[in-house]
Amino acid sequence: MLVRGAEFVIVGGGAAGLGIAWQLALRGKKPLLLEAQTPGGGAMTASGGMLSPAYEAEYEELPLLRAMVASLHRYPKWASELGDIGFVESGTYEIALLPEDVPYVQRRVEFERAQGLAVEWLDGAALRKRLPHLSPRIPGGSYAAHEGHLIPELLRDRLVEAIHKAGGTILSHTPVKAVEKVGSSFHLHTPKGIYEAEQVFVCTGVPLEGLELPFRVYPVRGQMVAVENLDPSWLPAPVRYFNRLAGYGYAIPKRGYIILGGTVEEKGTDPSLTLGGLLDILRRAYYAFPDLYERRILRFWTGFRPATASRQPILHKDPTAPLYYVNGLYRNGILLLPLIGEGVVQWVLEGKLPPELEPFTSSDLLQEKALRPHS
Numbered sequence: 001m002l003v004r005g006a007e008f009v010i011v012g013g014g015a016a017g018l019g020i021a022w023q024l025a026l027r028g029k030k031p032l033l034l035e036a037q038t039p040g041g042g043a044m045t046a047s048g049g050m051l052s053p054a055y056e057a058e059y060e061e062l063p064l065l066r067a068m069v070a071s072l073h074r075y076p077k078w079a080s081e082l083g084d085i086g087f088v089e090s091g092t093y094e095i096a097l098l099p100e101d102v103p104y105v106q107r108r109v110e111f112e113r114a115q116g117l118a119v120e121w122l123d124g125a126a127l128r129k130r131l132p133h134l135s136p137r138i139p140g141g142s143y144a145a146h147e148g149h150l151i152p153e154l155l156r157d158r159l160v161e162a163i164h165k166a167g168g169t170i171l172s173h174t175p176v177k178a179v180e181k182v183g184s185s186f187h188l189h190t191p192k193g194i195y196e197a198e199q200v201f202v203c204t205g206v207p208l209e210g211l212e213l214p215f216r217v218y219p220v221r222g223q224m225v226a227v228e229n230l231d232p233s234w235l236p237a238p239v240r241y242f243n244r245l246a247g248y249g250y251a252i253p254k255r256g257y258i259i260l261g262g263t264v265e266e267k268g269t270d271p272s273l274t275l276g277g278l279l280d281i282l283r284r285a286y287y288a289f290p291d292l293y294e295r296r297i298l299r300f301w302t303g304f305r306p307a308t309a310s311r312q313p314i315l316h317k318d319p320t321a322p323l324y325y326v327n328g329l330y331r332n333g334i335l336l337l338p339l340i341g342e343g344v345v346q347w348v349l350e351g352k353l354p355p356e357l358e359p360f361t362s363s364d365l366l367q368e369k370a371l372r373p374h375s
């Protein structure tokens with residue numbers, strides 16, 4: 001059955017798809033978004049909502065760092081236009097768990113400053129003045145003042161409302177199983193019928209329902225735990241903690257709770273919570289904040305970060321047709337959302353991408369030879 005589609009159809013209502021749909025709707029394009037589950041039901045609402053360029057980019061990921069900074073700068077405007085998304089410009093801390101970790105955290109401070117980011121080093125005593133519940137064992141850490149965090153569920157809700165208000169349509173429980181080129185348009189095959197489109201944006205994160213993409217997406221599992229917190233001053237900003245052997249963990253304040261995260265595991269699409277995963281999360285958090293011991297656990301969950309072989313985002317346009325793939329937002333899709341939303345729409349409607357997104361159109365990124373293990 002052929003169903004009336006739209007000029008612009010977006011497949012997948014996660015961070016990328018909702019951001020693009022809103023920007024298209026704001027420009028009067030009345031987009032149609034087809035979502036396999038419900039909006040935000042993929043990685044988006046599994047995420048911690050941290051907006052932290054300084055601590056997320058690896059040393060060799062300068063283009064990604066620039067894109068994250070450019071996107072972060074857009075958030076105050078997005079937050080004022082969308083309404084309450086739980087956006088707080090709190091800054092972010094990164095602390096060394098043991099004395100032997102201090103040089104690693106200090107090395108990052110040098111790197112971040114060399115990139116023009118305002119990051120300060122604080123010894124243990126100075127840190128504890130700002131984070132009173134931090135363990136006296138913590139030797140020191142850094143603070144990036146311009147960063148922040150938000151509540152992904154609120155961001156999802158506000159985007160859905162804004163898309164509807166601006167004339168867009170979202171259809172939940174409408175998985176796209178195939179995108180077929182037919183003459184000068186596309187047919188999107190779903191169990192509810194075939195939707196017609198002139199331009200298609202495939203923003204599936206880890207694709208469901210067997211939809212094939214021209215590159216591989218690796219699901220990178222993250223396990224997360226929420227613990228009760230009724231006192232906002234207990235943890236005024238997200239804190240990432242680093243240990244040379246155990247890796248990273250983080251605690252992110254939210255309204256009424258703290259998110260403790262997160263594992264980074266390549267286990268295919270197995271959604272299990274594991275004893276080892278939870279143990280890793282909880283023992284790092286407890287080492288940094290011993291007072292957490294009596295906290296009530298509210299819930300725990302897993303999500304899949306969509307990673308490409310290179311671990312970089314991919315913005316790929318089919319060479320023969322207006323078919324766009326936006327994927328590989330991996331650990332930073334919430335942070336990258338404003339830049340992706342505005343930038344991709346500018347690319348499609350005006351033919352030029354913001355310079356910060358250009359590195360991610362390279363066809364080299366489609367190659368498996370760019371394969372990197374997760375980090």
Ligand SMILES: Cc1cc2nc3c(=O)[nH]c(=O)nc-3n(C[C@H](O)[C@H](O)[C@H](O)COP(=O)(O)OP(=O)(O)OC[C@H]3O[C@@H](n4cnc5c(N)ncnc54)[C@H](O)[C@@H]3O)c2cc1C
Pocket residue numbers: 011012013014015016017034035036037038039040041042043044045046047048049050051174175176177203204205206207208209210211221222223224261262302303304305306326327328329330331332333334335336
């Ligand atoms: C545990 C965890 C913690 C994270 N923490 C942070 C953080 O603190 N800060 C940050 O910036 N980022 C974070 N992220 C990453 C962020 O959530 C992702 O980068 C982002 O959600 C990816 O956006 P996306 O739109 O590509 O994919 P998703 O958000 O997964 O959305 C894709 C959507 O497409 C739908 N879909 C899939 N296949 C089909 C199909 N065939 N037809 C129709 N719809 C389909 C899915 O149901 C889904 O709703 C975290 C992720 C995880 C898992």
